[in-house]
Amino acid sequence: MDGNINTFEKLLAECKISGKKIYEIMQEKEALDFEITIEEVRNKVRKNLKAMKSAILRGLNSKEKSYSGLCGDECYKLKERYNKKPALFGELFEKITMYAMATMEENLRMNTIVACPTAGSCGIVPSVITAVSEKDKIAEEEEINALITAGTIGYIISSKVAMAGAVAGCQAECGVASAMSAGAVVELLGGNSNQIIQASTLALKNVLGLTCDPVAGLVEIPCVKRNVFLAIHSITAAELALSDIESKIPPDEVVDAMLQTGQLMSPLLKETSKGGLAVTKSGIILNRKIMG
């Protein structure tokens, strides 16, 4: 195997040649590169998966506000409302939105979360994997397969684009997380490797140019709610891909477009809080209020 799998084309070729799934290729590569066993790789993933789930559980039962006082009670609001009137799209939708919100709220409370790929996008992959697995009673081993699949998607994208808002805007954080999550869902639902990669590509293609303009420079506005939106976004991508709908622009070219878009974006919109939402009238008032 070519040790340097850094494009989707190489990954897909490797799947075809070896007859293995994406997660199998990645766990073998990780074991080889770091001189550990596949079992050890999977146990590390298992530990992270468990930490993701405990963050969701804690978040579902908390209303504690963040240091800024701006956020922290919105998962509770969702829960209250769903109890009174169920979501239009049913229980799976309710769970994904609550789990994503719960995780991000735990993050801003300075509690324990798992960066996936970053802390500012930590709600997307865990909410989707957990909610879909609960719905279909999917076993933990398969959730681990899905999380490794998600990680592989992020691994390949980050070969070209650093996963940081300061480098390429939010497309590189929540955008990448939704691509990872879309691939994970297809894996959970038994899709093939091409469908997994297509799901990720479709998700990514639809968030190109997403800015990183947080109010007061905090991982709160718009980050918390954006995690909820992009978790649902990843399901749309997965549904399309599972229907064999493909991106007319090949996966690696979409990543190239993402890289170029990131480079073309003004630094004012890349985690500097000097543009966009951060400098709206209300954004500035909130900033003054928090910073004193």
Added chain:
Amino acid sequence: MKQRSLFDVISPIMTGPSSSHTAGAVRLGILARNIYKEIPEKVTFKLYNSYATTGKGHGTDKGLLSGLLGLTVDSCDIKNIFELPLSKNIKYSFEYEQNIDRHPNAVDFILEGKINMVISGNSIGAGNVEITKIDDFSTKISGEYNTIILFYKDKPGMISKVSTLIQDENINIASLECDRNARGQTASMCICVDGDIPERLIKSTENIEDVYFVRNVKKLED
């Protein structure tokens, strides 16, 4: 070049809210601790640019102190570190400065105790960090490798002497960088290695003539 990992993407398990401003701060603190080797009597944290402006809301101050006191990025004590007994045995303060010559997320640890030392570092994104300076010397410590740091008199043969000792332990050098103030003055060497660094290697390096200072900086565990 860094060996890339699946766990760059789906890790770490960490205290929120920010990879660069919280987890990165803890990691910088841990590296400063690994370099200084003991708990200082007093520390002044000087935060620059984005670390200065948005640090409070991200717990950067708490993260830096927690790391220096030995907590890891996933510790649930970071949030309350200012109230914990652990932080009562050390005098600490924070200064804030805007300086365009420094990285957006830069910090100086001004450490006072048995020895005084200034350690500078940056949080370079997604929780990755680098220690760029110890006192006046440039360094390149990322915490990905066990690293030997030494200060010595700039003269011929020093690299060979040190690398021979490392070879005698059958340890592979991943990278090696040197810096100096001026010819014949004090120089620094930063050696990243695969595997563990035995204490006897540090001792024998210290015994080389004209070596002033040696540290074994352990890699970050998460």
